[in-house]
Every structure is written in C-alpha cells, then in structure tokens.
Amino acid sequence: MSKLPDIRTNFAEWYQEVLVQAEVIDASPTRGCFVIRPYGYALWENIQKELDKRIKELGAQNAYFPLLIPKSFLEREAKHVEGFSPELAVVTIGGGKQLEEPLVVRPTSETIIYSMFARWITSWRDLPLAVNQWANVVRWEMRTRPFVRSLEFLWQEGHTAHRTREEAVEMVMRALNVYKEVYENILAVPAIPGIKTESERFAGADSTYCVEGLMPDGKALQMATSHLLAHSFPESFDVRYQDADGSMRVPYCTSWGMTTRSVGAVIMTHGDEQGLVMPPLAAPVQVVLIPIYKTAEERSTLCEKLEQVRRELSDAGIRVMLDANEATTPGAKFFHWELRGVPVRVEMGPKDLASDQVVVVNRIERDKAQKKTMVAHGQAKAFVLNLLSTIQSNLLSNARTRMQSQWYQAEKLAEFGPQLDQNNGLYQTGWCGKAECEASVKTYKGTVRCILQEHNHKTCLHCSSASKSDILVAKAY
Amino acid sequence: MSKLPDIRTNFAEWYQEVLVQAEVIDASPTRGCFVIRPYGYALWENIQKELDKRIKELGAQNAYFPLLIPKSFLEREAKHVEGFSPELAVVTIGGGKQLEEPLVVRPTSETIIYSMFARWITSWRDLPLAVNQWANVVRWEMRTRPFVRSLEFLWQEGHTAHRTREEAVEMVMRALNVYKEVYENILAVPAIPGIKTESERFAGADSTYCVEGLMPDGKALQMATSHLLAHSFPESFDVRYQDADGSMRVPYCTSWGMTTRSVGAVIMTHGDEQGLVMPPLAAPVQVVLIPIYKTAEERSTLCEKLEQVRRELSDAGIRVMLDANEATTPGAKFFHWELRGVPVRVEMGPKDLASDQVVVVNRIERDKAQKKTMVAHGQAKAFVLNLLSTIQSNLLSNARTRMQSQWYQAEKLAEFGPQLDQNNGLYQTGWCGKAECEASVKTYKGTVRCILQEHNHKTCLHCSSASKSDILVAKAY
Structure with a gap:
C-alpha cells in the first residue's frame, strides 16, 4: 500500500489509485473493462435499491430484454445507427459458425424494446406503458476511465409510451427529478438539471434532458439523462395504437438511464487525501x-x-x-x-x-x-x-459550496476561455442557438454541457447577437 | 386469448402457451432468446431476493466481472474449453475494427474470476475468499425452450477459494443446501440432491453436485449445480498462496449457480388447466x-x-x-x-x-x-x-406426492426401459460405475440424472455386476 497521489495537484491519478487501494475495482484482462470488487459493488447495490424503489413509484415495472440484438434492428432508426455504429461490439460467430446476420451486443435497448412495444401496444387502453431494465451494456470506447467511461457498464434504462406529448414530457421530467433527488439526497452530489444541445443529444431523441455534476477538478460529469424520443423510435418500429375515437396513432415515447458512473461521481465528489468518503445513506x-x-x-x-x-x-x-x-x-x-x-x-x-x-x-x-x-x-x-x-447533509453542502466556487457567470468566450483552458470550472453564459457558436468553445477544450432553464445572459458568448438561453460551458469527462 | 392446450395430454404446448398468455414472456427477434415481461421478471426478482440473502449468509459478497473474456483465457483450462467451445458467442468486431484477439461472451465466469483470484490471494490470510455475481450468460444452444434452455439466461454464480479440500467440499454442500432449501421452502418444488456422473460433470470440475426436479410430464430438470473445482482452475490460472508454514500452496476452489431456469421449474411444477399457480412466498x-x-x-x-x-x-x-x-x-x-x-x-x-x-x-x-x-x-x-x-405447504406436498408417484424402484434396464421410453418417470436403480452401463440408458432416451447418497440396489442396471451406487435415470430437459 503506497501513499495516495496528492488529490489537489494530481486528481486523475488520485482517482485511479484510490479505486484500487480501497478495493473498489481492479484491472481486468479485458481491455477497457474493470472488475467491480465487493466494496464497490455494495455501493452500487445501495444506489440500485434507492433508484429501483423510486422507479417503481414512477409506475415502471422491471423486465428483461435480450443482450444480443440483430444488427438490422439498429439500422431501422437512421440517426440511432449513425450515432452508435462506431461504438458497437459485434458477435459474428455463434456455436462455431459464422452467423448469417451479425448480432450487436446492446449499447442501449431502444431498438429491441420498441420492437416489443409494437406487439404490446394496440389500444389506448395499453397506455401508458412503462418498463425498466437493469442490465449491462457495451460501448466500444477507446479512452476509458473506471466508472466514468468503460467498454461495459451497468445501468437501468426506463422506456415508456404515452398517448400525448405532454404526458411524455412529464415522464421525462419526473425521471430527471428522480435522478436529481437520488444524487442530492442519497449520494450528496449536487446535480444541475438542463437540456442538451442538438449536438450532444441522444442519437434518435427529440430532446435530451440531463443532470450534470461538477467534479472537484472543475470538470463536468454527465450524471444521468432522460430523453423525449417522441415519435422517432415508435415510427421506426411501427408502434401504433387505436385511440378511443377509433383512429390509429403513434405513441409518444421516452427513455432514461442512470449508470455505474454514479459510483465514480460519489468517489470523485467526496474523496479526500485520506481516501474515499462514503455518504452515509449509500455507504456499504x-x-x-x-x-x-x-x-x-x-x-x-x-x-x-x-x-x-x-x-x-x-x-x-x-x-x-x-x-x-x-x-x-x-x-x-x-x-x-x-x-x-x-x-x-x-x-x-x-x-x-x-x-x-x-x-x-x-x-x-x-x-x-x-x-x-x-x-x-x-x-x-x-x-x-x-x-x-449531520455528515450526510454536510457532504452535500460542502459539495455545493465547492461547486459554487467554481461556477462563474461569464459573458465573452474570448475573456473566460483562457481560464477554462487553464483552470477548468463551470461557465454560465448566453447563447444565440447557432451550432458554430456552440462549437467555438472547443478552442478552449470546452463543451456546452447543457441549456439552463434560467435566462440571465443577454448576448451570445461568441457572436454577440441576442442570447436565446443560458448555457453551461465546461470541460467534460 | 385462446383456450390453453390440455396440460395432461399436451404439456409442452401448455407450457409455451401459458407463458405467453399469462404475460410471463414474449418471443424476441433474437433467435433462441425471449423477453422476460414484468410479471415473469417479478417472480425472478423474488427468487433473487431469497437467494441473495442466503448467499450473503454463506459469506459470499457480490461483485461484477466483465461480460467479454479474451478467448485465450478459456483455452487455459483444457477440459473447460473443450466443453464450452461449441456453445460460444464470439465478438470479432469492436468499434468497427476486426479484433486482434476475439472476445467470448461469458458462458460462465470461472476463467476471468480465477485470473483475478490469482491477484487477490497471496497469503493464507486471504482465505477463504467467496464472491458471487448476478449476471447474464450466453450459451449457443440450438434447441431452446423458455427458461429451460435459451441462448441467454440470467443467474448467480458463486466462486470460492479455501485452504483445504474439506472446507471446499463443505462449501459445495452448503451452497447445494441453499438451493434445495429455496426450491422446497420458497418455490414449493421438491429438489433431489445428488452427484453427477463423470459424463455429466461441469467442464473442468472435480465433481459436480446437483439438485434435480421431476416435472409433471415425468421429465427431469437439473435445477442447480454446485461444483468442487478443487485445483483445476486455480492451477490453470496460477492461483497460489503462502501458507502459515511458509510453503506455497494452491487453494481448493468451488463454483455454484442457480438460474432463471428456476422460473420454468415453478411454472411447470404448479401450473394447472387454468394457468399458472404461484407459490405464495414467491408470488409477484x-x-x-x-x-x-x-x-x-x-x-x-x-x-x-x-x-x-x-x-x-x-x-x-x-x-x-x-x-x-x-x-x-x-x-x-x-x-x-x-x-x-x-x-x-x-x-x-x-x-x-x-x-x-x-x-x-x-x-x-x-x-x-x-x-x-x-x-x-x-x-x-x-x-x-x-x-x-396453507397453500404454500399444500403446493409442496402435492408436488412431492406427484413426484413419488412417478419415482420407481427398478432393477434391469431391459425391464423398465420401455416404460421410461413410453411414459417417462424417474427410475432408481443400481450402477456398477462403468461408462458403457451409463450409456446403455440412451437406448430408451434416458440419461443418468445423478448418483444418490442412499444405496439400495445391489446389481447394475445393465451388466448385472455388483452395483456401486444407486442412480436416478430419467429423460431430461
């Protein structure tokens, strides 16, 4: 057991090292994957318990869908396949034989779940329909970091179908609130709700809501997402129902997920020079x-x-x-x-x-x-x-105080950009809505984390035309 | 909703049909896989809860190991790879590129877990070590039946390491007793404990213990297994520790698992002409x-x-x-x-x-x-x-009575074989221990389900030489 790297000057190394020394994880022989050891898994089990209870209160029931999905299914939703293709693990051999159609290891389950919704939803009486799945998913990431980004991770994915867009939007917001509530009240990690810009949206969603966190090194972490899929997947998978008036309609759908990344958020947010600090309500x-x-x-x-x-x-x-x-x-x-x-x-x-x-x-x-x-x-x-x-509430208020100290109100990218580049942090600024102004933050290694509900900044960070909304800019994990 | 097939004359069709009509499962677009719908999954969740509690009482802690295992790892245990090779799903493409080394979707996790045990076990103080994993596994089965045999299934797999063979044997028996106890006391399904013959042993195990059930159609179902791996995997993966006397030793290992097949056992055992019957202690x-x-x-x-x-x-x-x-x-x-x-x-x-x-x-x-x-x-x-x-205990005693009525004491295969072939059932008989006498039961589509502890039959069912032990012969799922 060697001394931990300095958490203030060497946060990334501290994180890797504390995970191993405290027996939360270990390296595995599979590239980009790691082993969750009992102490780390017990934290995840506690998060699962809290989340599962709330998901059931949302009216969703747990179910299980196949791990392996015919490749053609992903191709039925054009944006979805475009977004996920570069990240797929593909099974081409089964039982010693080359498969006629390759199977994809699920990167997420919309395609297979909406193909089932097409069988289960025929009448307005079948709506709303809400299922949740606890599962492993695989995304072929090149640069990995335990819990934050890995080839395989564990998560829950909720999938729902509704008669009206309003009902679907309400579901998206309720799921988002569950995530915010679990992060803040159970994990003592402050969670900022917002909406993703088009470029950061889930592949196939109408809009993506998120909760973002700010880690002690001033980098943002996307901690959970909730998507209004609306008609995209249901149309691609032919989900249709007969409404009360006899007409055939397409339901409005949502999906939402929270992952083992939450374990990483807890460890980064609360850890100190002596090691981990577990928030009491989730502590193994x-x-x-x-x-x-x-x-x-x-x-x-x-x-x-x-x-x-x-x-x-x-x-x-x-x-x-x-x-x-x-x-x-x-x-x-x-x-x-x-x-x-x-x-x-x-x-x-x-x-x-x-x-x-x-x-x-x-x-x-x-x-x-x-x-x-x-x-x-x-x-x-x-x-x-x-x-x-007391410890539970102090951890949250300490984390809030720290986040506030790294949350800057900013106007011009040219002014705050160098600080972002050098010292990280969270910059609230105005945005006109144009993609090129969003892309401008890349100059300083930043990304637009989300659009906020409040609107204080009057001009765009880049082009100086009128701002349509406040955004948060930060470097991201 | 159509009438269920006659459960007495058409058991297999009744089973397939009741699963769909009662919304336990649905067919999926992935060959050999099915969707576990909320009502079926709720039953599995109840089984998990009961089992998880008992597994923790056995001293095992939950952990999580990667889904994808380098192919070379399976090859390190010769019998293991021979047994599992025909059943593997293999990922050959990741992130759009051909992989240098293919990855196998875990059919079971001994190889990756014992490679980790080699890192975690260095001293006798690290023993016993007991971990358990709740996970999905994939085995490329050709003829599938929901819950009973499918490409993907859910299970728990316990893996332990011990200083002595006696301790390992004790662990194997304690795990087996947990399975028997959960089947009988929670699921009201009678479970017969026994030992597998060499030909039915887990690929890589020294000995395999099992609990067998007898379904109403007179076919046996292997309901859970507990393996004494002893030195096989630890030696292949170089697991060694320094004992109290300073010498380097190889620990004795075990693994044991129970799967979603238990859901099938419940449904087959208790169902009737009106549909499912849920044992109260596991009923959703x-x-x-x-x-x-x-x-x-x-x-x-x-x-x-x-x-x-x-x-x-x-x-x-x-x-x-x-x-x-x-x-x-x-x-x-x-x-x-x-x-x-x-x-x-x-x-x-x-x-x-x-x-x-x-x-x-x-x-x-x-x-x-x-x-x-x-x-x-x-x-x-x-x-x-x-x-x-009352219902809980009546279900168990009804199932026991039915099992007893199909459990025959038999001497010569030539005499009971035709009855087995025509009417199924469970035949307790003697066996000399020779492989050819075991194989003789295939003539009547039978298999040796297990070796029993009691020894009543004095001559071998086939060669008529002295019997070494009683065995159970039946057709198997």
Missing part, C-alpha cells in the same frame, strides 16, 4: 467498531461489549461492523477504514470500558478538537444516528 | 381484491372499502393489489388473475359490504364447497395469512 458500511487493547483478556471483554453496541446500532437500522481482526493493529484498522471512507468510527479501550463510554470519530471533520467525541454508551445510538445525518 | 401478487358491482355508486363504496382491506393486508406484509379496473367485468378479472396464478382472491359485493364480510377464494382448491369462504372483515387478515401459508 456506515459505522465501524474498533476495540483498542493490549492483552488478550482486554480484547475479549472489549469485543464482547462492542458486540453489544454492534447489535444496538444494527437494530436501529445502521450498517455497522465490528473489526475484531486479531492480525492487525488499531492504527492499521483506522487507516484501512478511513481509506474506505466509512463515515463513523467508534473506538473503545479499557478505560472507556471502565467508564461505559465510547469514542465516536467523524471521518469528515478536519478540526482535531471536534473530530472525536466521548459518548456514554447509553447515548451512543442516538449520537451516531445524529452524526450520520 | 399474493392476493388480488375484486369488487363486484352493478352501479357506479356500488363500485365507489366497494372500492373504498376494499382499499381499506388492501391497506390492512399490505400493512401485514402481504403483496396485495386491488383490481378496480372499470373496463373489465368481474368474470374477466377472475379469469385474468387465475391465469396468472395469484394464490388468493378476495371478492366483495354489495351484500358482503352490508354484512361487513368478504369472500376469500383459494386458487388451488378443487372442491367447490371448500374453494370459497365467507370471512368477517375483522378476520380477513388472519384468514388470508393462514390460507397463504
């Missing part, structure tokens, strides 16, 4: 109990007492573990669990045992005097519950 | 409430009252829904939910409302006089809970 382990002893006899009485504390906390719904490992010292345990970002540590030594108290340690407090608190055993449960909730 | 919907009304006013008061009943049952942890659909008649609703196998139906009409009672209907009771029970509203919750538990 919320509290770790560590006995501090010299003799075997001390160890045995301390472990007995701490096992009692463990049960008390566990009964209160806290994900807690007792690290009674005999082979490592308390110091090594502190290091181990700090690296893994467990939000609360509870220590107990012989003196604490004698006075029936514990020492509660806050992973994110930097003030030494406030980092540790002696708490009477009888108060431990209430104190820990309260501390977990 | 355990209780459906149906108002029986003539006027809009009746409908409104009945729905109000039934919504109260719904809340009461739901608060008791019952998966309950109120079918208040205005567009369908009560009769159509009965048909709809009987087809889907909901174990308990609760009806309420205006007269029931007046006397504050409900009519509780048992999906599996064939005696008309006992099928329906009037229950006072105040007793409904207790009555329904009790009925669900």
